[in-house]
Amino acid sequence: MSLLLALALLSQTPQGPTAKPQPAAAAHPYRFKVHPDATQHLGSVGPREIRQITYRIENLSDRPLGFKLQDLSEGLSLVAGELDTPLAPKVSRELAFSLDPTGHAGYQRRSARLVPDDPDQPRFVFRLDMTVRADLTVDAPKKAFGPVAPHERPELVFTFKRETEEPLALNLEGQAPPHLETEVVPTGKGAAELRLVLHPERLEPGVHLGLETLQLTSNAPLQPKFTLYADWSLDLPVRPDPARVVFLQAKPDPQVLQLRAANDQPFRILAARLEGEGFAVDPLPQPAAVQKLTLRRTGSGSAQAVLVIEMEGQPELRVPLAHRPPE
Incomplete structure (x- = not known):
């Protein structure tokens, strides 16, 4: 019995210092940084307004690092700076991109990938967004003649304008009702007006108010059609x-x-x-x-x-x- 107790005590005696756990292998450190590194919001951009965006690439390591560009979005091109030669250690280089929104309208996203020649390094994605203004716009899609006395002939004007000042052609689709006189009048470079005249004397008996719907086509490629509304009411004594x-x-x-x-x-x-x-x-x-x-x-x-x-x-x-x- 005493022999068994001695063996048990011996097995619980520390045999030496406990070995410390080995730390996990460190991840590959970043060797480069791009300034700025967030999405660039360009805001409102004209239909043919070319923007230029400049980035700076910094080599943080003690070895040269080469890069190449891949997957450039439509309208995005490198216009300043080069990637043909590796970036020396602890050196920065500027890259300038040109962004052309021609052929697009509304909210747009663009991007490009920067790929280092070190396979252990991550790829960086240049990200940009913008809202491209419509080339052809109208001052308001709906207007009102307001209360109209039976003897009045009020006029209502819708104003159209192309930001690019390209020639503008507008055509009214279909036939306007007899009580509504319509005319498209050019007013300058890329500008025109749709003029409406209301004739209360031509109204059918019992018709005292209305909402006219007008369809127009244009030669602006991205704004080919407009729907306009004109409401009116007779101010009867x-x-x-x-x-x-x-x-x-x-x-x-x-x-x-x-x-x-x-x-x-x-x-x-x-x-x-x-x-x-x-x-x-x-x-x-x-x-x-x-x-x-x-x-x-x-x-x-x-x-x-x-x-x-x-x-x-x-x-x-x-x-x-x-x-x-x-x-």
Whole structure:
């Protein structure tokens, strides 16, 4: 028993100093550095504006280090500095790149790879980004004539401009509505205007507001088409509600057309006549700021007409009438 205890104590006795763990092999140190080393944000760039960006390559090691460029993006080229000879130890060299955005628009990224001749060294990627401005622009895609009196002929102008000042050709697609007069007018180098004139007198009866949609094509390669909007509303001194009266039943009940003065002052109806058949108007009300006309259907089947209201000191008002009985 004592012999076993002695052997156990002997096995627990330190046999000598413990060996220290060996450190892991050190990674290959960087032998070069590029200044600046982050993505270069060039911001807003013209459609043909050539930018130049300069970098500096620094050899941090005590041995020469060679480089080559690979995978240059479109429009990116080396214009100053060279990589034909190795970079001497502890020496820096500048490289200048030219960036040409021609043929592009909007947000763009560009890059190039710098590859050292030491396989243990990482490759560096030059990264740049920019937003290329459109060559052809319009001052606004949507404009408004605003409230238009029936006797007015307001004009609205959309202005187009090419930043490159190249010749500009604009063409209006399709046919404009009869109440809208259109004209494309050159105004200078790479510039033109689309001029619109609204003719309220050409509007269909009952049409008191609208949103016109216009399609234009251009000779600018990257901006070949534009969609423009022009809204308008008639500023009527007396406003009908509804703007058009529609009877829907086979044997319809009378319909009421309300007329309200925009200035809340009494007005006088001189006459209410019908252009078309199948409808009738009850006797005219007395002058007031709000008046109601009762309309009746006097026939059967589909019909349409126009109620023409003549007022003292006001332009005439034309309200379309229709009967659309169920089939």
